[in-house]
Amino acid sequence: MLAAMQGTLSDWYESTSGLPARLQGGVVAIGNFDGVHLGHRAVLEQTLEIARTTSVPALALTFEPHPRTFFRPQQPVFRLTGARRKAHLLLDAGMDGVVSEPFDDGLARQTAEDFLQKHLQQGLKVSHVVAGHDFHFGRNRGGTPDLLMQWGREHGFGVTLIDAFNDPQQPSSIVSSSRIRTALGEGDVATANRLLDRPFDVAGTVVEGARLGRTLGYPTANLKLPEETQLRHGVYAVRLQRADGSLHDGVASFGRRPTFDNGAPLLETFIFDFSGDLYGEAVTVFFHGWIRAEEKFESAEALVYQMDEDSLAARRILERSPPVTVQ
Known part of the structure; x- marks a missing residue:
């Protein structure tokens, strides 16, 4: 399982333009990398292997x-990792640098050839590119894996395409x-965590709620998650990391509180054996x-009785779960 995060974000860049010379000329893994899951890590491991062999930087x-x-x-993607979290995971996986190129009108209009020339050749000065076997790029997804390989042969950089990564426990998937x-939409945290390897x-930042939990003897730290979050409404065993790293x-309960107001979805976390005010504090919740x-x-x-049972169930789950933290 992925270890605790130790890296910093000093090598996270917002564009291929202006990349420092020490990170140019490297092996570059290209992809969305949402979640930085086991399949992504196969791409990253291949990138690192080539970079070490050729003594050049490895980038994502x-x-x-x-x-x-x-x-x-109007249909935003349910993100497994926001930009900052993703960059941290990529750096922790061994990347020497991460570039989060803005996907805007300009990038969407670029031809495949313009993308290759501007970002790979001029910005990154790549020596080798690693991507998924179905990687497409450029306007209307006109850039194909074959075009990438042809461009690499003509312009002096290598290309490695990685096959889809099969689930070790379900090889057919x-x-x-x-x-x-x-x-996650089905509440199958076990499968999600296994595929994420964490x-x-x-x-988010703790916000003030209706204080219903406090009246029930279960004060909670509340987070408003993005509207596109498709996590199943229900109760989870969690760990919460505070801003000080503790x-x-x-x-935690994620949902609309149907016993009371059936309001907007909210993640409400009750922390065991804790008293204090977390309002306004940035926290991370691990499921x-x-x-x-x-x-x-x-x-x-009846709700309080069930919350008592939920707390016991959560404690049992957490006794078997090693902690993983993020900075």
């Missing part, structure tokens, strides 16, 4: 926002960001296990 080139969100803003999103996490076990679906209770007393 990705895009923000997700191209599907750019083209269909591939590991993909879409599959992980589907698992607990799925979300980050990690705390807890139980270690699914407990049950959200449901409406006939009374507050």
Whole structure:
């Protein structure tokens, strides 16, 4: 499982233009890398192997926002990792640098040849490119893997295309960001975490809620997640990391609180054996296990009884779960 994050973001860049000379001329992995899951890591490992053999930097080139969100803003992608988290994971995986190229009108209009020339040759000065076997690029996805390989032969850089990565436990299925999103939408945290090779996490600033939990003896730290979040509504065993790096076990509910107001979705985390005010603090919540679906209770007393049971279930799950933290 991926270890605790130790890197910094000093080598995270927002464009291929202006990249420092020490990071040019390297081996570049290209992709969206949402989640930095097992399949992505196969691409990164190949990138690192080639870079070490040739004694050049290893970099990852990705895009923000997700191209599907750019083209269909009314249906934004449920992101497994935001830009900052993704960059941190890529650097922690061994990349010497990460470039999050803005996916805007200008990039969308670029021909495949313009993309290769501007970003790969002029900006990155690549010596080798590593990408998925189905990598397409440029206007209307006109750039194909064959074009990339031909361009590399003509302009002096190598190209390695990586086949889809099969799930080690289900060899007939591939590991993909879409599959992980589907698992999370079904509450299947175990599968999502296995394919991510770490607990799925979300980050945000604690906001003030209706204080219903406090009246029930379960005060919570509340996060508003992006509207496109498709995590199944329900109760989870979680760990919450505070801004100071401390990690705390807890139980969280994500949903609309049907027993009370059936309002907008909110992630409400009760931290075990903790008292304090977290309002306004940036926190990260790691999902270690699914407990049950959200449901409406006939009374507050019935809800509290179930919350007691949920807390016991969460403690049992967390006893078996090694902590993983992010900086």
